[in-house]
Amino acid sequence: MSAQxxxxxxxxxxxxxxxxxxxxxxxxxxxFVALVGPSGCGKSTLLRxxxxxxxxxxxxxxxxxxxxxxxxxxxxxxxxxxxxYALYPHMTVEQNLTYSLRLxxxxxxxxxxxxxxxxxxxxxxxxLKRYPRELSGGQRQRVAMGRAIIRNPKAFLFxxxxxxxxxxxxxxxxxxxxxxxxxxxxTSVYVTHDQIEAMTMADHVVxxxxxxxxxxxxxxxxxxxxxxxxxxxxxxxxxxxxxxxxVGADGRSAVLDxxxxxxxxxxxxxEAGRAVVVxxxxxxxxxxxxxxxFTLIVGNVESTGSTTFITSDDELVTLVQAERTGxxxxxxxxxxxxxxxxxxxxxxxxxxx
Numbered sequence: 001m002s003a004q005x006x007x008x009x010x011x012x013x014x015x016x017x018x019x020x021x022x023x024x025x026x027x028x029x030x031x032f033v034a035l036v037g038p039s040g041c042g043k044s045t046l047l048r049x050x051x052x053x054x055x056x057x058x059x060x061x062x063x064x065x066x067x068x069x070x071x072x073x074x075x076x077x078x079x080x081x082x083x084x085y086a087l088y089p090h091m092t093v094e095q096n097l098t099y100s101l102r103l104x105x106x107x108x109x110x111x112x113x114x115x116x117x118x119x120x121x122x123x124x125x126x127x128l129k130r131y132p133r134e135l136s137g138g139q140r141q142r143v144a145m146g147r148a149i150i151r152n153p154k155a156f157l158f159x160x161x162x163x164x165x166x167x168x169x170x171x172x173x174x175x176x177x178x179x180x181x182x183x184x185x186x187t188s189v190y191v192t193h194d195q196i197e198a199m200t201m202a203d204h205v206v207x208x209x210x211x212x213x214x215x216x217x218x219x220x221x222x223x224x225x226x227x228x229x230x231x232x233x234x235x236x237x238x239x240x241x242x243x244x245x246x247v248g249a250d251g252r253s254a255v256l257d258x259x260x261x262x263x264x265x266x267x268x269x270x271e272a273g274r275a276v277v278v279x280x281x282x283x284x285x286x287x288x289x290x291x292x293x294f295t296l297i298v299g300n301v302e303s304t305g306s307t308t309f310i311t312s313d314d315e316l317v318t319l320v321q322a323e324r325t326g327x328x329x330x331x332x333x334x335x336x337x338x339x340x341x342x343x344x345x346x347x348x349x350x351x352x353x
Contacts, residue, residue: 003065004029004187005050005155010059012045012211019045020056021211027155027204032181032188034202036195036234041208043191047157050189052076064154079148083160085140087132087147093119094128097146114150121183122146123176138169145177149184156181158190162197174201195235199223207231229350232279232343238309241280241317244347247272254278254344259314260332262294265339276353279343282309282320285335292334298327 005027012020020042027033035043048054050061052073061068063076087096097118098111106114119125122142132140141161148156158177162170178201181188192198198205199219206216207230215227219235226232232240245254247270253263254276264278299313303324310319310327319335327333344353 002029003027004031004063005189006062007046007050008060010046010049010061011057012042012049012054013057019211020049023059023211023213025206025213025216027187027189029187030185031203032178032190032201033204033206034190034192034198035206035208036192036198037208037214038234039193040210042211043208044159046208047080047159047189047191050155051078051080051157053080077151077154078157079151079153079155080157080159081141081144081148081161083163085132085144087140087143089132092129092131093124093135093143096132096143097124097128097150100147100151118146118150121149121180137165138173141165141173142176145180149180155187155189158188160192161190162192162194170197177201196237199235205235207234225352226279226343227352229277229279229345232345232352236281238282238318238320240343241282242345243278243280243316245276245278247274247276254342256294258294258296258316259312260295260297260317262292262335264293264337264342266344267339267342270344270353275347277345277347279345280317280337281341282318284341285317285319285337287319287321288334288336290334293336294334296333296335298329298331298333300329301325301327 003026007023007025010020010023023046035046037043045054049056052071063078068076094115097115101111101114119128122145124142124146127135127139162173165173174197190201202219204216205219205222207214207222209230215222215231222231222235226235229242244257248255248263249272251269251272253265255263296317296319297313298310299315300311302309308321308325345351346353
């Protein structure tokens, strides 16, 4: 694969505020890359910088091998799909789809033909004569995507496009967007604060924090080997449990600072007496009848029907079970976890040990 978008040491300042700090990123042609992170981390600023809607302070950027420094948005050959659909209300779906083509002098017959092709790809064939006010939220978002597709750009840039949709429609639309990406062989950069969207849609996930890239890799790489407590807490749902602990005398287990007490095995030996933070994913904890490694004193039990969430009384540990349970607040439950599923972080730096 060749690089479709290449960023090198990108910095962006808004006055005294340093929004992007030396961001370097290579996006391969045909890949689907998700930029994730909390509000204010710089993900949308980075996307808008790629589009040319924000000017970078320093660094270099290229798209399809061509330098983009100083190149205006209309000449970058990228298409953006925004959170707001930004459709022209007085135009039909067909007119919205063909607007950019008509601006560039494409004839009516050719534009109509292309609109028909894009409509077939996006499921809009029966809606071409309707106006945006006559469409559902999902249909409007498909029109916005169709308007981007018709240009056949070098890259698609999505800025939280599903945030305005309800939960069920978001699940449906993320499947549609990924399927569309695969059919077109497109290069897509997708900004979201929803790590489930990133995990299920992307080939490559970039986790951002305070203007820097905290970690990047495949979704499962980030899930299995988070480089920091920040990434570990951001990737995975429900979120990872973090418990303060001290390495035991044997160096191979950690004594937990929880109301239930007990120890967990360490994936590798550490210095005895060292203070650590252990990360335990709720789905990796197993309830056992006896001989557990540590004990959870039940504080709360929530059942969704298919899944049960059990939270400790000190709210430090949550356990997820597929089966239903008769546990009540005040009960104790013995837990165990395999050493390869225990994550260990430095309490001061937050980095993985």
